[in-house]
Amino acid sequence: MSDNITETLPAVVRQLDAVARGGETPCGAGRMVWRSWGEAGRPALVLLHGGAGSWQHWVHTIPAFCAAYRVIAPDLPGLGESADPPPPMDMPTVAAIVAAGLDALLGRDARYDLAGFSFGASVGGHVALLHGARVRSLILLGAGGLVKPRTPITLVRVRDKSGEALIAAHRENLSRSMIADPARIDEDALAIQAWNASRSRLNTPAIISQRPLAQSLPQLTIPVKALWGERDQIAYYTLEERIAALRVLRPEINPRVIPAAGHWAPYEAPAAFNATLAALLNEAHVENPP
Numbered sequence: 001m002s003d004n005i006t007e008t009l010p011a012v013v014r015q016l017d018a019v020a021r022g023g024e025t026p027c028g029a030g031r032m033v034w035r036s037w038g039e040a041g042r043p044a045l046v047l048l049h050g051g052a053g054s055w056q057h058w059v060h061t062i063p064a065f066c067a068a069y070r071v072i073a074p075d076l077p078g079l080g081e082s083a084d085p086p087p088p089m090d091m092p093t094v095a096a097i098v099a100a101g102l103d104a105l106l107g108r109d110a111r112y113d114l115a116g117f118s119f120g121a122s123v124g125g126h127v128a129l130l131h132g133a134r135v136r137s138l139i140l141l142g143a144g145g146l147v148k149p150r151t152p153i154t155l156v157r158v159r160d161k162s163g164e165a166l167i168a169a170h171r172e173n174l175s176r177s178m179i180a181d182p183a184r185i186d187e188d189a190l191a192i193q194a195w196n197a198s199r200s201r202l203n204t205p206a207i208i209s210q211r212p213l214a215q216s217l218p219q220l221t222i223p224v225k226a227l228w229g230e231r232d233q234i235a236y237y238t239l240e241e242r243i244a245a246l247r248v249l250r251p252e253i254n255p256r257v258i259p260a261a262g263h264w265a266p267y268e269a270p271a272a273f274n275a276t277l278a279a280l281l282n283e284a285h286v287e288n289p290p
Helices: 011-018 091-106 120-135 161-178 187-198 205-210 213-218 239-249 270-287
Strands: 021-029 030-037 046-047 070-074 110-117 135-141 224-229 256-257
Touching: 011 030, 011 187, 021 091, 030 091, 046 091, 046 120, 046 270, 070 091, 091 120, 110 270, 120 135, 120 205, 120 213, 135 270, 161 187, 213 239, 224 239, 224 270, 256 270
Parallel strands: 046 070, 046 110, 110 135, 135 224, 224 256
Antiparallel strands: 021 030, 030 070
């Protein structure tokens, strides 16, 4: 692996990027960057990535769904290639930018499914508040902010490191916060993590600490589904408590758990994750037909 891993993207990312359709919508003083795959006439599936991330969190999810859906994956405001949101940098501000972007990309009447990972799950809740019945379903993966972790995760500082020390720091951070099985922390995961971390400006933990899902979920009337990795580092010591807290907000939810997977289940266990996501979408579509 190159020492300059913040500029080296793996082939799987470059290949997906090469066939993506691009788009830009307003974001603060700049632009929000969008990518999409699949035919425009297909049902839309919007994927919102996690904190300190980018669309690349979905690198193993996009190929599994773009034959049946128009898959849309942005870089959220203040992350990846998208510009910073204007103040106040809070969930309503971020969600309003995303919702307006979807209006521009899909049209104001188009319906779509929405799946959010970690921070993206909370963004998804507020976008669904704004778009109401246009959101056919909301799928929450590794949702945070429901309860405080018993053992807070601390990450290794990376911005003062380079070369092998930087690679080692990213590997340690992936182990602490994202991937449970060390064997799945491969060069691609390290490259994605490094690229994402170097472009992260939004203070997502501060926004999540306001428990935005506790505000949005009780108000939604659409189907809401949830899943976690069994060894999700952020929920590992409190997974049962998180599920209980989610059921207080939405008693009908029966969360799925991906065996042995960590927080970034779409990367660590793509086959199991993709099958579970497809099943949850099918369930939601039975509950909320076109």
